[in-house]
Amino acid sequence: MPHWQIALVIMIVYLVVCLLVGIFAGRGRDSSSLDEFAVAGRGLGLLVMWFLMGGAVFSAFSFLGAPGWAYSRGAPALYIITYTAFAILPWYIIGPKIGKIGKKNNLYTVSAFLKGRFNSPWLAIVVGMIALLASIQYLATQMSGMAIIFNIMTEGRMPIWLGALISYGIVVVYVATGGLRAAAWSDVFQGLLMIIVSWVVGLSIVYQLHGGTSDMFTTIARETPEFLQIGKDGSTMSPMAFTTIILVSVIGFLMWPHLFSKSYASNAKIIKKTVLAYPIFALFLVPLLLVGYAAVGVVDSGELSSPDQVLPYLITTVMNLPGWVYGLVGAGALAAAMSSADAITHSASLEVTDGVVKNVKKNLTDKQTLLIMRLGVFVIGGLAYYITVFGGQGLVALLLGAYGAIVQFAPGVYSALYWRRATSKGVLSGLIIGTILNFYYQLVADSVPFDIHAGIIGLLANVFVMITVSLLTKPQEAEQVSKYVDVA
């Protein structure tokens, strides 16, 4: 059997297992319960929670983008492990507090969380819309990751449109039927698979090509030392750009609705333990960076249509690996993409329902809300699919584009938790200004002042506007504020 057929069989077996795990996870639970669908009855355990949060980070970006960064940019790729290790840490403090507020006020989303404190339907609508757009962009990156993997591992026989349709179609089915619990259990399976694959395959590539990491790095350090530095002559990134991309990723991370809303899905103790074990997830990414460095001097960049393809290219073209390795790497990459896509699809649907639909059409029953959330999964899936198949950019640019807008939730969220004097007008105007500036510097302007990340420029303006407007407007009633700020 030729390599690509073996690979195809393994990937299809993997997809079938995913579907089964996703569907069986939700069995025996109350399928008509809104609480079960949205936050798994607020009772997820440690192992599941850890993989749920970790799986969301181990995405198509880490599996394809991280080797791509290491290969094409060198040292700046370190930003990926730094931000992964640190971005979760604030959750230890804010997660339990958000969880308690959510339990008391029956919340599932970021938009409802902000609306609960600031009492402003407009704020919820804006947050819901930004969450939707950012999620669709994020999903499109995951989906094109899945499609590219299918395509390369079958040596071009699986067209992009079909690969995306099959792999994402499965995600949509198990999320719509089993809700958060289905996403969580498939993340455990997918997480284990991709960790094993990245270590085994990553290290064997390095050893086969270079005989070990020391020899590999000694060669790079001798020939192009600036490639392993930041901000030197010939380096690919300035210190300011490196630092602000870490900052924007660290601040923005927990603002992603699919991560934020996990505060509602468990208790304080589980949240804290999840944070404790989390920096280890960052270290799991190390072999993926090593793969990228291993390709330096081996793969000619002219042979790749994008640096993101360096890992699959090494496996299929440079090294003569057996077909089952194709299949395993394919399955690992699909796992990485799917474990992010399921959580994001799920939460995007919740955000739109809570933030937009409920504020436009009031007085929905729980049953109607649940139905809208389930249908939302299909609609969002369809939109993301359309964008993936009919319009594409580089994986990393897309992800960072979406990130910039999400990070603008941070001033509002932290004020809701800790700042009594914040007002709805302050938070809303900060959010709008920050989002506009971010988009301007990211998509319109030719250059950014001092090489600062566009998201950070937006954030600075956001905080300034929020504080100024809050102080100029009427303070909130103390009772309303106390429902959030004084929760211990």
Next chain:
Amino acid sequence: MKKRKFISLYVVVTMIPFLLLIFPLFELVNRPTPIILGLPFSFFWVILWIFITFVALIVLYFIDPDKNEEGDF
């Protein structure tokens, strides 16, 4: 330990390694050599501090006054 004090301690302890991994302090280790444990020096530095952070978090958890709180769930 009071909860407020613990939060301040938590913030300080986690900020130290973080600041060591971004500029300006990262400039101190912004070089490829010496190669330690098979990794360029800056790469090794990042992994070292992530590991230290992991250990520090475990210690913090044990002195957390609220660690056994299940919440009212």
